[in-house]
Amino acid sequence: MSLIVQKFGGTSVGSLDLIRRVAERVNAARHDGTQIVVVVSAMGDSTDRLVDLARGICAEPDAREMDVLLATGEQVAIALLCIALRSLGCPARSYTGAQVRVMTSDVHTRARILDVETQRLRADLDRGVVPVVAGFQGVDAAGDITTIGRGGSDTTAVALAVALRADECQILTDVDGVYTTDPRMVPQARRLDRVTFDEMLELAGQGSRVLHLRSVEFASKYNMPLRVASSFAPGPGTLIGREDPRVEAPVVSGIAFNRDEAEITIAGVPDVPGTAHRLLKPVSDANIEVDMIVLNAPREGKVDLTFTVHRNDFGAALKLASKAVEQFAGATVTGNDRVAKLAVVGVGMRSHAGVATQLFEVLARESINVRMVSTSEIKISVLVDEPALERGVRSLHAAFGLDR
DSSP states (O other): OOEEEEEEGGGSSSSHHHHHHHHHHHHHHHHHHHHHEEEEESSSTTHHHHHHHHHHHHOOOOOHHHHHHHHHHHHHOOOHHHHHHHHOOOOOOEEEEHHHHHHOOOTTSSOOOEEEOOHHHHHHHHHHOOEEESSEEEEOOTTTTTEETTHHHHHHHHHHHHHHHHSEEEEESSSSSSSSSSSTTTOOOOBBBBEEEEHHHHHHHHTSSSHHHHHHHHHTTTTEEEEEEESOOOOOOOOESSOOOTOOOOOOOEEEEEEEEEEEEEEEEESSTTHHHHHHEEEEETOOOOOOOEEEOOTTTTTEEEEEEEGHHHHHHHHHHHHHHHGGGTTTEEEEEEEEEEEEEEGGGGOOOOOHHHHHHHHTTTTTOOOOOETTTTTTEEEGGGGGGHHHHHHHHHHHHTTT
């Protein structure tokens, strides 16, 4: 008997009718002889409403209390889904992250999963009960409720699938798979039948919102097959797994982009070892993730450092950078939160030359200025002015033949 973990996102359980539809789908799969563990996100935009409530009281609410508050969104969803399943005659039991014992670190609002206890889940499965687990949350060693960041329900689902040794982890959402780029921007975008872990890691890391980056990292580490499919209509979706050496990979598989970028430039700091560390350490100590970094060629013993952060962290990072440069006489800090990143991704780039040349040729033809460049073995990402983003994505999608 196969065992799968199915995760349903907030749009899939955004109303009572949608919850009933999910219950019918889970019940049908169970009748087909499949053992199922369900992971559920909060209903629709309920998490946003909870955040608004907290910020209506305080502009910067305490992180521990935010975790207590936000975890209630998933608790509502799992209870309602279990009620719907039981109304269909399907035995089901709901679990919060603390009840399952999804053990996490103690960094509130950004905790990391450390371990998952599965005894209660396995006992339910042996008795024919469908466990319904709250995504996005866990508990730390002190017994405090924690959350693992936006999109964390994907990570919860993969962690459960790995712990239970499931055959597959399915992420069921409002899209029917992974596309060559966002079809809302490029109507000619195509659904991909299969994507490698490496490609999905790059796509997620560069801004594709289909899957949470940490969930792909987890799945890749433990070789857990992931499938992204629609919760609203049947279909094979997109399978994410190891690279198949028998199949020649396309040079470029997809184009990802991210509007939520901000750029900070620190100019005129000494060109000596340790300068970059002294500038970036306060940012990392504040749990702010730095994405792209460029250090320019030195001039008269001075150098400029430019890095990017998520736009939500721009204000805090700019303050930290401004404080850090006080130790360097004459250094200045400037910021720009109206930039965007786009990236071309494909495992075929490992064995094909000329991808970067073609990318820069297309952008030049569109009069799009490149502010920063970052590369890996299977990715080239560039930072551009936000107004040029859509034009760049459409042009590159056509130039690399992704609409065919």
